[in-house]
Amino acid sequence: MRKTKLNHIRQGRRLSDPLAAAILPPEDESPVEREMREKAESEAKKISDHIDDMLRQERNDRKKSKPEVNVLLLGQSESGKSTTLKQFQLLHTPAAFHAERIAWRAVIYLNLVRSIRRILEALAPDVDTIDDHDDESMETASIIISSNGRPPSAILGTRVPKYEHYRQRLEPLIDLEERLIRLLSSSDEDEPTQLGPTHPDWQSFVSGNENYFPGQTLANTNGRPSPTISIPLKSQTLSSAANRNGGSHLLSPNGGNFRNREGREVSVHTSNNWKKYFQLGNKSKSPTSGEIAGWWEDPDDPVHALNASAPAMLELWRDPQVRQRLREKRLRLEESSGFYLDEIPRITAKMYIPTDADVLKARLKTMGVVEHTFSIPSGSNRGVEWRIYDVGGARNQRQAWAPYFEDVNAIIFLAPISAFDQVLTEDPRVNRLEDSLLLWKLVVSNKLLAHVNIVLFLNKCDLLQAKLDAGVRLNQHMISYGDRPNDYDSVSKYFRTKFSALHHTYTPNKERELYVHLTAVTDTRKTAVIISSVRDIIIKGNLRNMRLV
Ligand SMILES: Nc1nc2c(ncn2[C@@H]2O[C@H](COP(=O)(O)OP(=O)(O)OP(=O)(O)O)[C@@H](O)[C@H]2O)c(=O)[nH]1
Numbered sequence: 350m351r352k353t354k355l356n357h358i359r360q361g362r363r364l365s366d367p368l369a370a371a372i373l374p375p376e377d378e379s380p381v382e383r384e385m386r387e388k389a390e391s392e393a394k395k396i397s398d399h400i401d402d403m404l405r406q407e408r409n410d411r412k413k414s415k416p417e418v419n420v421l422l423l424g425q426s427e428s429g430k431s432t433t434l435k436q437f438q439l440l441h442t443p444a445a446f447h448a449e450r451i452a453w454r455a456v457i458y459l460n461l462v463r464s465i466r467r468i469l470e471a472l473a474p475d476v477d478t479i480d481d482h483d484d485e486s487m488e489t490a491s492i493i494i495s496s497n498g499r500p501p502s503a504i505l506g507t508r509v510p511k512y513e514h515y516r517q518r519l520e521p522l523i524d525l526e527e528r529l530i531r532l533l534s535s536s537d538e539d540e541p542t543q544l545g546p547t548h549p550d551w552q553s554f555v556s557g558n559e560n561y562f563p564g565q566t567l568a569n570t571n572g573r574p575s576p577t578i579s580i581p582l583k584s585q586t587l588s589s590a591a592n593r594n595g596g597s598h599l600l601s602p603n604g605g606n607f608r609n610r611e612g613r614e615v616s617v618h619t620s621n622n623w624k625k626y627f628q629l630g631n632k633s634k635s636p637t638s639g640e641i642a643g644w645w646e647d648p649d650d651p652v653h654a655l656n657a658s659a660p661a662m663l664e665l666w667r668d669p670q671v672r673q674r675l676r677e678k679r680l681r682l683e684e685s686s687g688f689y690l691d692e693i694p695r696i697t698a699k700m701y702i703p704t705d706a707d708v709l710k711a712r713l714k715t716m717g718v719v720e721h722t723f724s725i726p727s728g729s730n731r732g733v734e735w736r737i738y739d740v741g742g743a744r745n746q747r748q749a750w751a752p753y754f755e756d757v758n759a760i761i762f763l764a765p766i767s768a769f770d771q772v773l774t775e776d777p778r779v780n781r782l783e784d785s786l787l788l789w790k791l792v793v794s795n796k797l798l799a800h801v802n803i804v805l806f807l808n809k810c811d812l813l814q815a816k817l818d819a820g821v822r823l824n825q826h827m828i829s830y831g832d833r834p835n836d837y838d839s840v841s842k843y844f845r846t847k848f849s850a851l852h853h854t855y856t857p858n859k860e861r862e863l864y865v866h867l868t869a870v871t872d873t874r875k876t877a878v879i880i881s882s883v884r885d886i887i888i889k890g891n892l893r894n895m896r897l898v
């Protein structure tokens with residue numbers, strides 16, 4: 350019966366399907382041969398079914414894989430981009446954020462030491478002979494520029510008789526600053542780029558050459574540079590870094606003079622490398638006893654030098670003549686990392702562990718682009734994979750932004766509106782607010798970004814409020830403000846209108862809705878609320894079109 354059927358098929362197919370005919374069993378197949386053939390066929394089927402299963406699984410996995418949202422944080426340097434990223438981390442990956450808290454200790458120490466150095470620089474008796482505009486180390490100083498370009502009180506002012514006394518007592522901080530920078534930027538054998546003059550573009554980098562682009566010399570994918578961070582550095586530190594690495598002197602040491610005016614920056618990788626030394630666990634084992642010990646038991650830990658200088662720092666900061674001199678020079682340390690000055694005993698304590706707020710305030714300038722990924726579950730269980738890119742905002746960093754424009758879904762643009770009386774560190778001829786407005790115009794008018802959701806954070810509102818309360822008048826810096834009231838509500842409304850008008854005029858997509866928030870991104874509670882509303886806007890607005898929800 351079977352033989353007849355096979356013959357029938359054989360004859361039929363022989364004419365119509367040569368392939369089927371070729372794989373049919375031979376006509377004179379013996380029972381043993383048939384058994385072997387059927388066994389082989391069954392094996393082959395098992396393998397084939399297994400492959401089908403795998404393909405099906407992959408297809409399902411692909412369907413199940415999380416949709417992605419790419420968010421770009423943009424804005425000038427010190428606008429609060431990295432702080433916003435930290436808030437996202439705190440909200441969505443709190444365990445990782447807390448685990449890293451201890452590593453920020455070094456940055457906080459460095460910020461504090463730097464504030465002390467800036468105070469001493471400001472108190473130096475013949476400081477008035479130096480033009481404030483040349484001071485690149487005044488990274489976040491808020492110096493109000495009078496009509497002749499110099500603070501009026503810089504010429505005459507309170508003398509601080511104890512200056513020399515403070516200078517001598519605080520001299521160990523110079524070495525400490527150098528050490529902290531060295532520890533933070535200690536090179537790793539495995540890293541492709543190391544700190545030091547062996548870098549071919551080192552010279553142009555330290556000289557602030559606009560054409561310097563880290564991505565051209567570091568590992569680079571899709572035109573996207575490797576992330577680096579940069580920490581403030583003063584010249585003698587740089588020259589000792591050069592010495593250590595066997596390179597030539599770029600700047601000669603000046604014997605640790607506090608009045609060194611040539612603040613420079615040096616870049617180090619953000620790839621967790623800088624966190625390594627200060628992470629709990631690295632130094633927590635005693636080399637002799639093998640017992641677990643706190644860093645405070647390690648005599649080499651920088652906390653000891655800092656702790657020893659604490660009484661002098663406190664005395665300096667509490668000296669009414671010092672405060673008066675800072676007021677006269679209109680040096681607003683609270684606008685930079687000066688906030689640690691109010692917490693000297695806590696921060697210099699041997700067992701100090703940074704709080705969330707301390708980490709949010711820690712200032713570490715970004716160079717290149719830092720990426721942070723996390724998942725946010727949505728209504729359907731799949732959730733959405735968020736990628737947040739934090740870029741360097743200084744002028745010579747902005748060329749690194751463009752490669753990220755292609756696949757971005759949303760932009761959070763930060764404009765620090767308290768900066769209306771400040772100038773750019775990288776170009777002291779440019780008012781910070783003017784730069785923000787210009788940058789904003791470039792972003793909103795960009796055709797590549799025409800269909801990207803844009804959220805605007807008018808940031809540093811807390812500092813704006815304090816500044817206006819202190820009597821600083823907006824119309825002295827923006828003539829167009831005229832004689833409108835100088836209070837927070839009127840000023841913030843004015844800025845909101847100004848930024849919105851630019852968007853309205855220059856956007857290539859007239860349908861695009863602009864979302865504006867008045868923010869103080871160091872404030873965790875308020876920022877959490879804003880972030881969750883921003884998330885909804887991004888998901889519902891932009892991503893609906895992409896069928897991600
Ligand atoms: N008081 C106050 N401080 C803020 C606010 N936003 C940021 N800061 C502080 O300002 C400093 C600069 O903030 P960052 O987040 O590092 O600025 P950035 O935009 O990342 O700067 P770059 O990396 O140079 O581009 C940090 O010390 C922050 O803690 C704010 O709304 N209020």
Ligand SMILES: [Mg+2]
Pocket residue numbers: 430431432713714715739740741742
């Ligand atoms: Mg940053």
